[in-house]
Amino acid sequence: MSSGAKNTWNDQRIEVIIGRLLRTGVLLSAAVVIFGGCVYLSRHGHSVASYRAFHGDTSPLRTLPGIAHGTLQFSGRAIIQLGLLLLIATPIARVIFSAIAFAVERDYLYVAFTLAVLGVLAYSLLGAGLH
Amino acid sequence: MSVLLFTLLVLLGSFLAGLLGALTGLGGGVVIVPLLALVFHVDMRYAIGASLVSVIATSSGAAAAYVREGFSNMRIGMFLEIATTVGAIVGALIATHVSTSTIAVVFGFVLLYSAYLSVRTQPAPPPNPKQDRVSRFLRLDGSYPTPQGAQAYTVHRIPLGFGFMFGAGTLSGLLGIGSGAVKVLAMDQAMRIPFKVSTTTSNFMIGVTAAASAGVYLARGYIDPGIAMPVVLGALGGSMLGAKVLIHARTKTLRIVFSVVIVALGAEMIFNGFTGRL
Numbered sequence: 284m285s286s287g288a289k290n291t292w293n294d295q296r297i298e299v300i301i302g303r304l305l306r307t308g309v310l311l312s313a314a315v316v317i318f319g320g321c322v323y324l325s326r327h328g329h330s331v332a333s334y335r336a337f338h339g340d341t342s343p344l345r346t347l348p349g350i351a352h353g354t355l356q357f358s359g360r361a362i363i364q365l366g367l368l369l370l371i372a373t374p375i376a377r378v379i380f381s382a383i384a385f386a387v388e389r390d391y392l393y394v395a396f397t398l399a400v401l402g403v404l405a406y407s408l409l410g411a412g413l414h
Numbered sequence: 415m416s417v418l419l420f421t422l423l424v425l426l427g428s429f430l431a432g433l434l435g436a437l438t439g440l441g442g443g444v445v446i447v448p449l450l451a452l453v454f455h456v457d458m459r460y461a462i463g464a465s466l467v468s469v470i471a472t473s474s475g476a477a478a479a480y481v482r483e484g485f486s487n488m489r490i491g492m493f494l495e496i497a498t499t500v501g502a503i504v505g506a507l508i509a510t511h512v513s514t515s516t517i518a519v520v521f522g523f524v525l526l527y528s529a530y531l532s533v534r535t536q537p538a539p540p541p542n543p544k545q546d547r548v549s550r551f552l553r554l555d556g557s558y559p560t561p562q563g564a565q566a567y568t569v570h571r572i573p574l575g576f577g578f579m580f581g582a583g584t585l586s587g588l589l590g591i592g593s594g595a596v597k598v599l600a601m602d603q604a605m606r607i608p609f610k611v612s613t614t615t616s617n618f619m620i621g622v623t624a625a626a627s628a629g630v631y632l633a634r635g636y637i638d639p640g641i642a643m644p645v646v647l648g649a650l651g652g653s654m655l656g657a658k659v660l661i662h663a664r665t666k667t668l669r670i671v672f673s674v675v676i677v678a679l680g681a682e683m684i685f686n687g688f689t690g691r692l
Binding site for chain 2: 295298301306308316317319323327330332334335336337339341344360361367373381392397408
């Protein structure tokens with residue numbers, strides 16, 4: 284960047300866009316969670332809640348195909364999980380957007396840092412087990 | 415307890431946690447896990463999973479309000495996120511290999527430490543105008559708006575801060591919390607970043623850090639929709655309301671009350687962890 288002031292100005296404009304992106308992501312995922320919650324409660328509201336023992340290791344909602352399959356069958360729990368996935372994706376979208384913004388500014392050092400963060404996130408979501 | 419009643423009570427509890435967390439600046443995550451584990455007898459793994467997802471919601475929801483003020487520093491955030499995200503995965507992997515009792519004890523000590531931090535009145539470290547070579551190379555220097563005009567700052571002891579951030583990420587992934595207190599500490603005390611800049615930048619980083627461990631949690635089945643739904647919605651609603659009424663609240667009294675609650679929860683977590691009840 285030739286001018287420091289210009290650099291700061293760009294950074295701030297990008298941050299405002301990122302702020303909006305995050306807010307939209309959160310509100311969208313909250314809407315999906317609320318919708319799924321209504322479906323879930325209307326069908327299972329009178330069942331007994333029991334979370335004392337852990338059964339998560341056998342849940343079909345641990346994987347992307349499991350969540351997609353359940354959502355297509357209009358399962359309330361799967362729709363909630365889809366909303367939670369959107370929520371997890373929101374900060375990741377922010378990192379992707381930051382990479383593009385740094386590339387536009389030709390700040391290649393920070394493009395590299397941002398891609399490193401993206402790599403770690405990709406490892407968590409794909410490498411650590413979402414298959 | 416029926417699913418409907420459970421959902422409503424957890425929604426209410428998480429709302430209060432989110433509200434108090436926003437008003438005191440301590441974050442709601444620290445009380446959600448003990449609330450679920452001690453009051454609702456939810457397995458620690460489900461509690462941590464739900465709490466972690468709620469942390470993403472509250473930090474991303476608050477970010478929009480923070481960036482408008484122009485305090486956060488995107489470069490500091492992105493650079494330190496390399497440390498926090500790697501730490502978060504390490505923490506999440508440790509969480510899947512140690513007993514829930516061990517996690518409960520560690521959680522208890524983190525609660526006690528958070529309470530100590532919140533009541534301690536620390537003097538702000540004096541500004542250090544000396545230029546830092548690493549900071550200049552990484553272009554971390556910045557400025558923030560004050561009533562007297564833009565105030566420039568430089569960043570110090572970057573390797574130490576980076577190391578602290580790895581620790582903050584590990585705690586976040588292990589316990590399902592935002593670790594905002596540790597992050598701010600690293601940036602204030604070690605790196606000498608002005609308080610307003612460190613608070614808002616830390617909030618920015620919390621969502622990305624939590625997303626890194628969320629992948630591991632999801633794959634291990636820690637995120638159960640039946641629990642996460644009321645926790646996320648309650649904490650999000652509470653923190654959004656808290657951010658709105660923040661200006662009118664008497665936060666000092668609230669901080670003391672909240673700290674007492676945190677100490678009590680921390681002691682109970684440690685006790686239950688040692689006796690193997692959690």
